[in-house]
Amino acid sequence: AQSVTQLGSHVSVSEGALVLLRCNYSSSVPPYLFWYVQYPNQGLQLLLKYTSAATLVKGINGFEAEFKKSETSFHLTKPSAHMSDAAEYFCAVSLNTGNQFYFGTGTSLTVIP
Amino acid sequence: DTEVTQTPKHLVMGMTNKKSLKCEQHMGHRAMYWYKQKAKKPPELMFVYSYEKLSINESVPSRFSPECPNSSLLNLHLHALQPEDSALYLCASSPGATIQETQYFGPGTRLLVL
Numbered sequence: 686a687q688s689v690t691q692l693g694s695h696v697s698v699s700e701g702a703l704v705l706l707r708c709n710y711s712s713s714v715p716p717y718l719f720w721y722v723q724y725p726n727q728g729l730q731l732l733l734k735y736t737s738a739a740t741l742v743k744g745i746n747g748f749e750a751e752f753k754k755s756e757t758s759f760h761l762t763k764p765s766a767h768m769s770d771a772a773e774y775f776c777a778v779s780l781n782t783g784n785q786f787y788f789g790t791g792t793s794l795t796v797i798p
Numbered sequence: 799d800t801e802v803t804q805t806p807k808h809l810v811m812g813m814t815n816k817k818s819l820k821c822e823q824h825m826g827h828r829a830m831y832w833y834k835q836k837a838k839k840p841p842e843l844m845f846v847y848s849y850e851k852l853s854i855n856e857s858v859p860s861r862f863s864p865e866c867p868n869s870s871l872l873n874l875h876l877h878a879l880q881p882e883d884s885a886l887y888l889c890a891s892s893p894g895a896t897i898q899e900t901q902y903f904g905p906g907t908r909l910l911v912l
Contacts, residue, residue, distance in 0.1 A: 717898045719900075721903075726905075727905055727906075728802070728888055728890075728903030728904050728905045728906050729841070729888070729890075729901075729903040730903065731900050731901070731902075734900055775840055775841075779897055779898045780898075784846070784853065784854050784897050785897070786843055786897045786898075788840035788841055788842075789840060790839070790840055791838075791839070791840050
């Protein structure tokens, strides 16, 4: 079985501060891992995706995530938060076989001016 | 055209009504998806079409009926819905036919069932 856990349903950071959103997965084989962002009243947009090519994945809008097999983690970071980063962030996991795709429960990011 | 469009944006329907949601993409993607998203929750996968054939049905009640008339169009037919079916319905598409592909989402249809 596979699953994905996002620690912290709400995260608040000051503008300019480091953003760290946590994601841990549970899978017996290396999975595909994704981070999606959802702005209010909109659909989801892919930030980045891990496909085993490189453990440090760079995405859009200055975000990046590092795949750590030993910690079964895929945390999302951004060095300096902008007001426009306020949104809901979803980590997602899928195996490279089968037809299973799961979103985590999401983390709501608030950026304080 | 690099987007997924969904119509209508908002829909209010009674429990005895029949309505349809529409999703279109003109990116040549081979898979299309329906998700249901309740407020403050992650999207839940409902159906996946690969090459216009239903490949995944996540045990969705029969009052939701998907249809894929062609590779660019995906419909979701609604009949005899319940108030608890009120949610944001998201459509997505992906270039390849596997669920490991990057999905491109539409803005969603916000459905209210009275």
